[in-house]
Amino acid sequence: MPRILVIDDEQSIRSTLREILEYEKFRVDDAKDGEEGIKLAREHHYDAILCDIKMPKMDGIEALSQLMSFSDTPVIMISGHGTIETAVEAIRKGAYDYIAKPLDLNRLLVTLRNAMDKGKLESETRLLRKKIGMNYEMLGESQPMNGIREMIRKVAPTDARVLITGENGTGKELVARHIHALSNRSDGPFVEVNCAAIPSELIESNLFGHEKGSFTSAVKQHKGDFEQADGGTIFLDEIGDMSLSAQSKVLRALQENKITRVGGEKEIAVDVRVITATNKNLKEEVLNKNFREDLYHRISVIIIDVPPLSERLNDIPLLMQHFIAQYCNQQGKALLNVEDEAMEELKNMKWTGNIRELKNVAERLVILCEGSVRCDDIRRYANPLY
Secondary structure, three states, X not given: OOEEEEEOOOHHHHHHHHHXXXXXXXXXXXXXXXHHHHHHHHHOOOOEEEEEOOOOOOOHHHHHHHHHHHOOOOEEEEEOOOOHHHHHHHHHOOOOEEEEOOOOHHHHHHHHHHHHHHHHHHHHHHHHHHHHXXXXXXXXXXXXXXXXXXXXXXXXXXXXXXXXXXXXXXXXXXHHHHHHHOOOOXXXXXXXXXXXXXXXXXHHHHHHOEOOOOOOOOXXXXXXXXXXXXXXEEEEEOHHHOOHHHHHHXXXXXXXXXXXXXXXXXXXXXXXXXXXXXOOOHHXXXXXXXOOHHHHHHHOOEEEEOOOHHHOHHHHHHHHHHHHHHHHHHHOOOOOEEOHHHHHXXXXXXXXXXXXXXXXXXXXXXXXXXXXEOHHHHHHHOOOOO
């Protein structure tokens, strides 16, 4: 049942609102002034707050300012003495809406429900962002990881192009997402493109889009990844696997900050930060004529090399505990304890699959073990490759 707080110095108003709102299946608390209202708001969660403006001890505008400082609950201001200026000030200070007395009850109920819907949506958005943040959390206190974090801190606020190198499974995408999250483009889109997974004949259409009728299956206009990333970041993963013809088109886009859709003639300006990643040695690929040298210099203003897990063994306990907690939570299981000897066994393994392999082992242990993880469990389920 939704819970509403009514703050008003008039007993008759509080009683009327309580009667109406309880009839509409709301749970109602009330306060006779701003100080009492703030005390209740600190002690309980409310889905919405109705607050009078002219009250003794603390007026509604001051109460609103204090409520906004510690609560995300939508506040609707009500007053019989208000002016346009008062309404504007209330909205500017964060009020969801302003309703003059005598109250139009239909409008009040509609506004109240809209405010609660907005509050619920914002709460869900915050939760989703928190989950995303957890999924892409960078863990590790080893020297290599601290160095990468420091590099990201310096590079992220700029628009410099970044090339991320490292073996498969080391977390190159994670680094790219952190650069985007700490950049001035963090509110813009992050578009990930796996260059190795797109057939060479389709990559140009994927990256730059196409016009209707430009080829047999082009039944409608399509905006490509560069357009979709406008104002944000495009992450070209495994760029070392991109065909030479596609490389030349990407080079032009980087040089001119413009793209042309397949089958189109119009140049479209795009404002995109480009981050790339590869598990290949691009300098060798350049020497072998598999990668354009001019493109290499365009994308490698900053190079971040992500170390393999074998170079950050002391991070394994922290990573394993994090992944186990994550999978236990997903599967509704009690948290597994990894014994010290088992953790040492993990550190002695050859992690050819890097973080990705470690994460798979953690999920396997959560599924197959009960209570705690012992050395025998590691030998049985971790499938070490010696």
